[in-house]
Amino acid sequence: MIRLAKPTIPEAAINHVRKIFKSGDLVQGKYVREFETALQNYLNINYSIIVSSGTAALHLCLMALGIKEGDEVIIPAFTFPATANVIEIVGAVPVLVDINFNDYCLDVSRITSRITDRTKAIIPVHEFGQSADIEHLMQIARKYDLMVIEDAACAFGTEYNGKKTGTFGIAGCFSFHPRKAITTGEGGLIVTDDCDFADKVRALRNHGISSKKDFTHAGLNYRMTDFQAAIGLAQMDNIEKAIESRIEMAHSYNKLLDNCEYIRTPDTFPDRKNVYQTYHILLDEIIDRDKLIANLLDNGVQTNYGAHALHCVTYYRKKYCYEDSDFPVAEQAYKKGLALPIGDHLKYEDIEYIAEILKRM
DSSP: OBOSOOOOOOHHHHHHHHHHHHHOOOBSSHHHHHHHHHHHHHHTOSEEEEESOHHHHHHHHHHHTTOOTTOEEEEESEEOTHHHHHHHHTTOEEEEEOBOTTTSSBOGGGSGGGOOTTEEEEOOBOGGGOOOSHHHHHHHHHHTTOEEEEEOTTOTTOEETTEETTSSSSEEEEEOOTTSSSOOSSOEEEEESOHHHHHHHHHHHBTTBOTTSSBOSOOOBOOOBHHHHHHHHHHGGGHHHHHHHHHHHHHHHHHHTTTOTTEEOOOOOTTEEOOOSSEEEEEOTTSOHHHHHHHHHHTTBOOBOOOEEGGGSHHHHHHHTOOGGGSHHHHHHHHHEEEEOOSTTOOHHHHHHHHHHHHTO
């Protein structure tokens, strides 16, 4: 079976874990601190706070910024539901904006029409490892005095004009899920250049305990174990090699599928570096995606949907009375999108094999 994704855990990580067993320091210890330092150095940012998941990262950011009931937060209509779920959890309203087909990210030209006097923040999602049009989005945010939390769950190492995504807004949130370029099993990261914001997030991560060891906030337990941090830290030595490998695989897919008229491969941009956390294609209307998924699986190839159109998800459809046609680009990307295998577990021959099956549709 050619799996959709398969994490690569280096031997150094296993050696780190053995040391942790012997030390007895299991939660938020030496390796969490070292991992945080390595991450902030790589992303060229002042503060990094490791947490238990990418969802936890988003949740803590909303709490730290005081987003509350009655507030509105603008997000793309096409993303994993966690982006919207954390907004619901704090009592605010997720305001959906359609996406572009060229990058599957929030269509910046549609943002201003969705801003109201209750809008407090924008959460752009750097989907599939491609950067959103973040510089233009930041211009809008500054004009309307809105906070920006970047959902960079899929975009560790992604760049826009040479700057790492996740470092443009007040905060950036990353995920270390097993399908990501770096994994800790479950895990997440918040980065920021704002000292006060970082202090508040650290407190909220650990039951609301401040640096003075007083309970200054009603916080949560969103800490990461040292085991997880050790696994992530060991992967940092080869992160650029892992990213370049994904880029090469994506280019191979692009060439092999170039003349396939019923498949749209990912667009490229001269000012953006796509790390291809997911290699996502868009199928023509005439293609039955579910039959294709089944056919690929019969031939030993695991695939999956790319992301979700939130207005087509039962919870959001019912609560906000959405119709499929409300966000047509997101709907199309959801119903005709397909994620193909990518990662260190693949060889070029695997990509050739997958491409051949697709071209026989």
